[in-house]
Structure formats: C-alpha cells, structure tokens
Amino acid sequence: MPRPRFHKLPAEQQQAILHAALEEFSGHGFNAASLNRIIDAAGISKGSMYYYFDGKEDLYAHVARVELGRLFEAAGPFPVPSAREPNAFWSTLTDYYLRIMGALASSPPVAALARGWVTASANPALVQAQKEMEAALLPWFEQALVAGQRARAVRKDVPTGLLIAVVFGMGQAMDMWLMTQELDEETLRKLVPVFIGMIRKALSP
Amino acid sequence: MPRPRFHKLPAEQQQAILHAALEEFSGHGFNAASLNRIIDAAGISKGSMYYYFDGKEDLYAHVARVELGRLFEAAGPFPVPSAREPNAFWSTLTDYYLRIMGALASSPPVAALARGWVTASANPALVQAQKEMEAALLPWFEQALVAGQRARAVRKDVPTGLLIAVVFGMGQAMDMWLMTQELDEETLRKLVPVFIGMIRKALSP
DNA sequence: GGGCACATTAGACCGGCGGTCCAACCCGTG
DNA sequence: CACGGGTTGGACCGCCGGTCTAATGTGCCC
Numbered sequence: 001m002p003r004p005r006f007h008k009l010p011a012e013q014q015q016a017i018l019h020a021a022l023e024e025f026s027g028h029g030f031n032a033a034s035l036n037r038i039i040d041a042a043g044i045s046k047g048s049m050y051y052y053f054d055g056k057e058d059l060y061a062h063v064a065r066v067e068l069g070r071l072f073e074a075a076g077p078f079p080v081p082s083a084r085e086p087n088a089f090w091s092t093l094t095d096y097y098l099r100i101m102g103a104l105a106s107s108p109p110v111a112a113l114a115r116g117w118v119t120a121s122a123n124p125a126l127v128q129a130q131k132e133m134e135a136a137l138l139p140w141f142e143q144a145l146v147a148g149q150r151a152r153a154v155r156k157d158v159p160t161g162l163l164i165a166v167v168f169g170m171g172q173a174m175d176m177w178l179m180t181q182e183l184d185e186e187t188l189r190k191l192v193p194v195f196i197g198m199i200r201k202a203l204s205p
Numbered sequence: 206m207p208r209p210r211f212h213k214l215p216a217e218q219q220q221a222i223l224h225a226a227l228e229e230f231s232g233h234g235f236n237a238a239s240l241n242r243i244i245d246a247a248g249i250s251k252g253s254m255y256y257y258f259d260g261k262e263d264l265y266a267h268v269a270r271v272e273l274g275r276l277f278e279a280a281g282p283f284p285v286p287s288a289r290e291p292n293a294f295w296s297t298l299t300d301y302y303l304r305i306m307g308a309l310a311s312s313p314p315v316a317a318l319a320r321g322w323v324t325a326s327a328n329p330a331l332v333q334a335q336k337e338m339e340a341a342l343l344p345w346f347e348q349a350l351v352a353g354q355r356a357r358a359v360r361k362d363v364p365t366g367l368l369i370a371v372v373f374g375m376g377q378a379m380d381m382w383l384m385t386q387e388l389d390e391e392t393l394r395k396l397v398p399v400f401i402g403m404i405r406k407a408l409s410p
Numbered sequence: 411g412g413g414c415a416c417a418t419t420a421g422a423c424c425g426g427c428g429g430t431c432c433a434a435c436c437c438g439t440g
Numbered sequence: 441c442a443c444g445g446g447t448t449g450g451a452c453c454g455c456c457g458g459t460c461t462a463a464t465g466t467g468c469c470c
Binding site for chain 3: 210249250251252253
C-alpha cells in the first residue's frame with residue numbers, strides 16, 4: 001500500500017507517477033522493469049519515491065490495483081449469477097467475459113499489465129500482492145461456482161479449489177491465446193462462446 | 206547451450222556445477238536465483254563459469270533440459286496414441302500422465318524446477334530457452350491431437366493452436382494444484398483420471 | 411629438455427539494480 | 441524571526457549479471 005501521504009499529492013503528480021509506472025511495468029514486466037527509470041520518467045527523486053511507496057513491489061501492486069480496478073469498473077460489477085438453470089448461468093458468464101475482454105482490448109498497456117500480472121504468479125517478491133488480489137477475487141469465484149452448482153451447471157464431485165484452479169488456468173490460456181491473435185470485435189464475439197463452452201463442458205456435472 | 210568444453214570436464218565437476226545450479230534454481234526460481242551463489246557452491250570461479258556457459262539463462266536452460274530430460278526418460282517415451290476409439294485414446298494419456306506425475310513426486314527439486322519453468326513463461330530473458338522446449342514438445346502435442354481427432358476423441362471445430370493452449374493451460378493449472386497438495390500415490394491415482402476426464406470433456410467433439 | 415602456443419582459471423572491475431540514509435530545504439506556526 | 445516537522449535530493453550501500461586480462465597450466469614440436 002502506498003503511504004497515505006501519496007494521496008495528498010496534487011492529482012497531476014500522482015498521475016505522473018502512476019503513468020510512468022504503468023508504462024514501465026506493462027512494457028517490461030515486473031522483474032525487468034526498472035524503478036530508477038520510473039523515478040526519472042516521473043520526474044521525482046528516489047527519496048520521494050520511497051517516501052510514498054514501500055518499494056518496487058508496493059508500487060507495482062498499487063498500479064495493478066488501480067488499473068485493474070478501473071478495468072472491472074468499466075466492465076460493470078461482477079455478476080454473481082442467480083440463474084436457476086444451466087443455460088442461463090453460462091450465458092451470464094459469457095456476457096461478462098465479453099465485457100472484460102472488450103475493455104481490455106481498448107487499452108493495450110492495461111492488457112499488457114494484466115498479462116504480466118497473471119504470469120508473474122511464481123515471483124517470490126510478489127506473493128503479498130498476489131495474495132491480496134487473489135483474496136479479492138476468490139470469494140467471487142467461490143460464489144459463482146456455488147451458484148453454478150445450485151443451478152446444476154457445475155459438478156460437485158471435485159474440490160472447489162481445484163475447479164477454481166482449472167477455470168483460472170483455462171481462462172489464462174484462452175486470454176493469452178486471444179492476445180496473440182488479431183482482436184476484432186467480430187471474432188471475439190464468435191470465440192468467447194466457444195471458450196465458455198469448453199469451460200462449461202469441463203465443469204458440467 | 207553450454208560450450209563443448211563443458212562436456213570435456215571431469216564428470217564429477219560437471220555434476221558439482223549442475224547440482225549447485227539445480228539447488229539454486231529450484232529453490233529460488235530463475236529471477237531470484239543468484240549466479241554468484243551457484244559459482245561459490247560449485248567451487249569454481251566466475252571466469253570458469255562464463256568459459257563453460259553463455260550466462261545465467263544458458264545455465265538455467267541446460268539444467269532444465271538435463272533434469273526434465275531425465276524425468277521424461279524415467280517416465281518412458283512419449284506415446285503417440287494409436288487408438289482407434291475415444292476410450293482407448295484417453296486411457297493411454299491417463300497412463301502417461303500418471304507416470305510423469307509419479308516421477309515428479311519422487312524428486313522434489315526437479316518438481317520445483319518444473320514448476321518454475323512452467324510459470325516463468327513471460328520472462329523476456331527466457332524466450333530462447335522456452336521456445337526451444339516448446340519446439341520439442343509441440344510436435345508431440347500436435348500428433349497427439351491429430352491422433353485424437355482420428356479416434357473421434359477430439360473436436361475439429363477449433364484451431365489446433367487454441368486446443369493446445371487450452372490443454373497446456375489446464376495441465377499447468379492441475380499440475381500446480383497437485384504440487385501444492387500432499388502427493389501420495391493413492392490420491393494421485395484417484396485424481397489423474399478426474400483431470401484427464403475434464404480435459405476430455407473440454408476437447409470432445 | 412626448452413620454448414612456444416593454446417586452453418583454462420582467477421578475480422578485479424563495470425554499469426545498473428533495489429534500497430537506505432541524512433543533510434538541506436520548505437513552510438506553517440508561535 | 442526562529443523553530444520544527446514534513447518533504448526532497450542524491451550520495452551511498454551491497455549485490456547483481458556480465459566482461460576482461462594477466463597469470464597459470466598443459467601438451468606438443470624442435
């Protein structure tokens with residue numbers, strides 16, 4: 001977490017720092033990103049940076065929080081599907097997935113940041129930040145799965161943790177694959193249902 | 206690739222270097238591993254290390270190649286299923302998966318290395334090494350998928366590249382989940398068919 | 411056996427990294 | 441005006457991966 005002082009800064013200076021950090025992190029990934037370059041680009045001194053943030057990881061986590069937060073905001077709130085029937089359940093998820101991918105496609109640096117975030121999973125320096133975001137996402141995942149089980153859309157014979165891992169893994173793989181292709185609205189609209197269909201088949205009772 | 210000179214070294218010194226590197230890489234992951242520590246632990250000088258290897262990435266790739274090579278050797282050759290019928294096709298794959306996981310379970314450092322290898326995917330310093338291993342694995346994946354399609358076990362309405370990505374992602378997620386659990390032979394034997402079953406459902410026509 | 415050429419080794423050195431530290435400066439208050 | 445806490449600049453630290461070269465083996469030819 002940034003120190004409270006950071007939020008007292010003039011908005012434009014906060015922006016300058018966050019912008020520089022987003023550029024650097026999305027362009028190089030966490031490990032290869034240089035805090036010194038961010039500091040230069042933001043036009044502040046090292047002392048100030050460490051006066052506002054605990055260090056590189058803290059800055060990264062904050063940028064990710066802010067940008068991914070904006071992303072989810074732009075895509076609307078997480079729906080916890082209340083469907084009583086499998087088809088309805090899965091179509092709710094399809095809609096949401098489409099909204100997220102659309103939002104991502106409209107902002108390449110954020111997409112790069114998200115990609116980096118999701119692949120940096122094993123980095124020991126990031127456990128803290130990862131856990132934090134995981135903790136924010138997990139309850140939703142769990143709720144969604146339980147709702148799915150209630151709608152008879154999701155199997156009950158496998159530990160929830162494993163289901164989450166698998167969905168996460170499939171989603172990640174699909175996202176990565178998507179991001180390496182040309183992303184026009186048309187194909188996206190065609191592919192997302194295919195993706196959800198595969199997840200659906202894997203999870204169905 | 207290590208320089209040819211490396212292979213002319215007395216076997217025990219090669220072993221010392223590879224052992225030190227395996228310990229360090231499996232314990233810290235690629236980024237956090239320290240080449241200097243490996244050098245100290247192996248009891249050689251920096252000059253020698255760089256005389257035998259191009260650098261950190263080269264050493265890592267070599268260790269991974271050797272250790273994962275041993276792993277696959279221990280698990281027997283990649284089967285390209287020749288089944289003519291879905292059930293036979295999937296049971297061939299189940300057997301193989303079980304053999305690999307068994308081999309992994311018997312050697313924690315190699316398991317850690319494999320975990321690190323698979324999660325380090327986005328590291329720009331490793332693209333070379335990643336591509337190399339991918340190139341070695343891809344043809345087998347493709348053959349297996351095509352064989353699966355021939356056995357009417359795998360759908361044909363989705364690009365092969367996407368299928369591979371999804372299978373890879375699911376496999377990775379399952380592996381990671383497995384490695385965070387207690388790995389006794391019993392549960393493994395129960396879980397692997399469930400995994401393969403999920404992959405099967407996602408891929409079936 | 412002596413001299414030479416080449417393979418090998420040791421480790422000082424380089425720029426850059428993330429992170430620490432403290433003197434100097436700014437600015438509101440008494 | 442003087443003080444004192446909030447803020448800033450940037451020198452400094454230990455470590456990183458990587459380079460370079462002088463010294464040291466080592467085997468071969470005359």
